[in-house]
Amino acid sequence: MQLPKGVEWAAHSLVVLARIGSSRPVPSAVLADVYGLSAPYLNKHLRKLAANGLLTSTSGPSGGFALARPAEEITMADVVEALEGRGPLFRCTEIRCDGLFRDRAAQIKAGRPCGIAAAMSQAEAAWRSSLAAVTIADLAAGLDDRYARRLSEFVHPDTRRGERQT
Amino acid sequence: MQLPKGVEWAAHSLVVLARIGSSRPVPSAVLADVYGLSAPYLNKHLRKLAANGLLTSTSGPSGGFALARPAEEITMADVVEALEGRGPLFRCTEIRCDGLFRDRAAQIKAGRPCGIAAAMSQAEAAWRSSLAAVTIADLAAGLDDRYARRLSEFVHPDTRRGERQT
DNA sequence: GCGTCCGTACTCGGATAATCTCTGTCCGAGTTGCCGAGG
DNA sequence: CCTCGGCAACTCGGACAGAGATTATCCGAGTACGGACGC
Numbered sequence: 001m002q003l004p005k006g007v008e009w010a011a012h013s014l015v016v017l018a019r020i021g022s023s024r025p026v027p028s029a030v031l032a033d034v035y036g037l038s039a040p041y042l043n044k045h046l047r048k049l050a051a052n053g054l055l056t057s058t059s060g061p062s063g064g065f066a067l068a069r070p071a072e073e074i075t076m077a078d079v080v081e082a083l084e085g086r087g088p089l090f091r092c093t094e095i096r097c098d099g100l101f102r103d104r105a106a107q108i109k110a111g112r113p114c115g116i117a118a119a120m121s122q123a124e125a126a127w128r129s130s131l132a133a134v135t136i137a138d139l140a141a142g143l144d145d146r147y148a149r150r151l152s153e154f155v156h157p158d159t160r161r162g163e164r165q166t
Numbered sequence: 167m168q169l170p171k172g173v174e175w176a177a178h179s180l181v182v183l184a185r186i187g188s189s190r191p192v193p194s195a196v197l198a199d200v201y202g203l204s205a206p207y208l209n210k211h212l213r214k215l216a217a218n219g220l221l222t223s224t225s226g227p228s229g230g231f232a233l234a235r236p237a238e239e240i241t242m243a244d245v246v247e248a249l250e251g252r253g254p255l256f257r258c259t260e261i262r263c264d265g266l267f268r269d270r271a272a273q274i275k276a277g278r279p280c281g282i283a284a285a286m287s288q289a290e291a292a293w294r295s296s297l298a299a300v301t302i303a304d305l306a307a308g309l310d311d312r313y314a315r316r317l318s319e320f321v322h323p324d325t326r327r328g329e330r331q332t
Numbered sequence: 333g334c335g336t337c338c339g340t341a342c343t344c345g346g347a348t349a350a351t352c353t354c355t356g357t358c359c360g361a362g363t364t365g366c367c368g369a370g371g
Numbered sequence: 372c373c374t375c376g377g378c379a380a381c382t383c384g385g386a387c388a389g390a391g392a393t394t395a396t397c398c399g400a401g402t403a404c405g406g407a408c409g410c
Contacts, residue, residue: 001392003167003256003286004354011282012261027382036265041356047384060363063382076285090169095178099202100320101313108313115308116177119242120169123296130289142281147267147274154266167353170393193343207395213345226402229343 004083006045009037011079011139013046014054018071018140019148020155025056025064030155045083052082071140077132089124092117170249172211175203177245177305179212180220184237184306185314186321191222191230196321211249218248237306243298255290258283 013031020026028046032039046065050057054074055065067074092114097105143151179197186192194212198205212231216223220240221231233240258280263271309317 001167001169001250001255005259006354007256008259008261008282015282025382029382034265035261036268037261038356040358043383044356044385050383057383058363059361059382059384061365061381063364065383076282076289084167089167090173093171093174095174095201095203099200100316102202104313108310111310112308115305116174116181116242119297119300119305123242123293126296127289127293130292131285134285139281139285142278144274144277147270150266172393191343195343204395206397209344210346210395216344223344224402225343225345225400227340227342227404229402231344 003080006041007080007083009035009042010045010049010083011076011136013042013065014049014067014071014074014079014136015139015143016151016155017055017065017067018074018136019143020152022152022156023066024156025058025062025066026155027064030064034151034154049079049082052078054078054082067136071137072135074136075132076134076136077128079136080128080131089127090117090120092120169246172207173246173249175201175208176211176215176249177242177302179208179231180215180233180237180240180245180302181305181309182317182321183221183231183233184240184302185309186318188318188322189232190322191224191228191232192321193230196230200317200320215245215248218244220244220248233302237303238301240302241298242300242302243294245302246294246297255293256283256286258286 012035016031016034017026028043029039031037031046032042046055047057049055050065050068053068056068057063057065094109094114096114097108101108178201182197182200183192194209195205197203197212198208212221213223215221216231216234219234222234223229223231260275260280262280263274267274
């Protein structure tokens, strides 16, 4: 089991948008070029973030994606939740109500909940809690200033619009 | 993303073995019947647990699987680790060293570690820590006595040989 | 009657398909900005 | 010179293949038990 690569891509893209600081939309193709990613595939993930209210999407020329709210209010938990959905990691299939105990299924479900599912749920809560403690703003602040400036110059070339080299 | 169903199966089987309390091996087919699972597939997962030292496997008649150590010393973290491996959940591909920053790759890697990977790693540590706090013995104790007895009678039908189980 | 040998049945073990999610790619719908024509 | 209309380019958006992992299944190698044979 492993988290999809899209989580990493989306998180890095959010950090880039946060570090740029501009509210102007950035096309997915530009964000993909920053880290050498597949543009259409990254677009798919960013679209999911937009559908969940983390990004705003704009069509047409000078369109793209932009943060929907301040980077301080976007956590890693939000990113994972937007991409992976809300009920992941462990899905209890209630096998304890099958086989030998099929006749007591209703009685078992009415009693104590499945201990394994409870333990998994609690561990998952700890995981999400830890992720919720880290915001995109925190991560953006961890970027070295030199690289951040290079980012800005690449994403928003103040010179003139329309040139995109390499 | 989602944990494989085998984790649930393996955990329940371990709890069953723990609750039985007997050191006599139990065939995978019997364990599968307890919860109505696919016997060969469950066997595959139990084999993995055996390969990681959680279970002992015995061939031939009266063979099967048995706990390799006391249930108090087997945690849910051990189960997940045995089945999923040690380095899961989030795998940082270091995309921050690609694209624009490919020429600075060595310099970046020598500097601060990737903040996103660090956050993910910390969250994963919290997850595993929570899982490590729950033992198979804890889960076995949570089973209702009535169902536990039915389990023992099914797995070790003493009628056959009048054998006594602990 | 007792010990030994063999046959049988039962178990794990690994190799082999089917299905689903993730990964990657493509082209179409919609929108914005630009340019030229007209007033 | 200013305004309006059409054109073109650029963007997101959803639909379409390929790869990998999970799910599921089967048959073979090995082993312990049970019975039969020989002493």
